[in-house]
Amino acid sequence: MNNISWRAIRAFIQVADAGSFTAAARDSGFSKANLSQLVTELETTLDIQLLYRTTRQLRLTEIGEGYYLRCKQAMQQLDSAAEWASESKGGLEGNIRINAVGGVIGESLIAPLVIKFQQANPGVRVHLDFSSTRVDLIQDQYDLVIRMGSLPDSSLIVRKLHTIKTRYVASPKFLQEYGPIEKPADLASVPLISGSVDQWLLTRGKNQQVVQVENSTKLISGRVMHRAAIEGLGITRLADIYVQADIASGRLVEILPGWSESTELSMVCPPLRHQLLRVRNLMQWLKEGFADIYLQALTVSPIE
Known part of the structure; x- marks a missing residue:
């Protein structure tokens, strides 16, 4: 086993990562033939088939998958050790x-x-x-x-x-039309503005309330959700960094303050x-x- 080439192991990892010899050659700068030769030499030295090769696809054998994971972890450790040794010379690079x-x-x-x-x-x-x-x-x-x-x-x-505080907010104009919002259940009957999640989990002490928001206006951007709330499109849930200044100025109103969350x-x-x-x-x-x-x-x- 001492005859195993580190170059061959790196070639095997590159091919496994890329999914093909062609892609590995493109990513690594080595020729397809050179990579194939190195992987074949590795398999011969180990006396184990690491890859299934066909004209249309390449995939790892069961043993190949285990060997790949262990080799990749070992290479990462060696690379980190080399970087650590280099840093010890002084200066951050x-x-x-x-x-x-x-x-x-x-x-x-x-x-x-x-x-x-x-x-x-x-x-x-x-x-x-x-x-x-x-x-x-x-x-x-x-x-x-x-x-x-x-x-x-x-x-x-x-x-x-x-620690990020989450707040529920709406514009004064919106609350004049749809308010007051006094409990989480009130959110079910008013327009909401949400991001990537389909439900809000409101927490107050040991009490939790789930509000389904799959039928809300979905805007996958905190800045856009913030602007939409100011324009009166609905109630939204945002981190305090988006809304704190507008709450202070009166441009937005915090609702259900006892149900604010920390993340x-x-x-x-x-x-x-x-x-x-x-x-x-x-x-x-x-x-x-x-x-x-x-x-x-x-x-x-x-x-x-």
């Missing part, structure tokens, strides 16, 4: 891939802090995206994810960033990536700067 919540929180708060971090550390190259889909921190190779809500995977490094905004990092000094420093930078920038944002309406 390398890439940091971040996936974060979007909207006002991501674009107006997280992004400015990340930009300032990169300005202070020119050797670091940050890749920041705001895709709303749940990502797999291991498979998608993100260094850091910033998410709201529950985080079930206890194997990851989690650091609380802030944790957290930074999540794979243990291997947390070993990297540049990732830990960025997390500390965000932690130290986020509360102040969030408080400042509460005083300004997003539509101004």
Whole structure:
């Protein structure tokens, strides 16, 4: 087994990731023939078939799937070890891939802090995206994810960033026509504005009320939901950063204040990536700067 080539293992991982030799050759810059030769050599050395090959498709054998997962994890550990050793020479260098919540929180708060971090550390190259889909921190190779809500995977490094208050709001004009709204059940008979969820879970102490919102006006953007509420289209549910300034100015009215909710905004990092000094420093930078920038944002309406 000591004769196994690391190049062959990397080639196998590239092919498995890409789903074909052609795609792997395009992504890696190696020739299709070279990748095929390396994978064949690996199978010969192991005396195991790792891939089923046909003219139309390529897929992993059962043993190939297990070998792929173990090799990929091992390669990630080796890559992280190499990056850690390189960082020990002094100075922060390398890439940091971040996936974060979007909207006002991501674009107006997280992004400015990340930009300032990169300005202070020119050797670091940050890749920041705001895709709303749940990502797999291991498979998608993100260094850091910033998410709201529950985080079930206890194997990851989690650091609380802030507590976000959720508020239910409507315009004064809307409430003159449809109000008053005194209890959660009243929401069933008035126009609502929702985002990507089909139900709202309202909590007050130990009491919980579920409001179905599948028949609401759906606007998959916090900024657009906020504007629609100001225009009197309906009642909406938004984080305080969207609505606090307008509640203070009277442009929006908070309804059911006893039913407001709190949601944790957290930074999540794979243990291997947390070993990297540049990732830990960025997390500390965000932690130290986020509360102040969030408080400042509460005083300004997003539509101004």
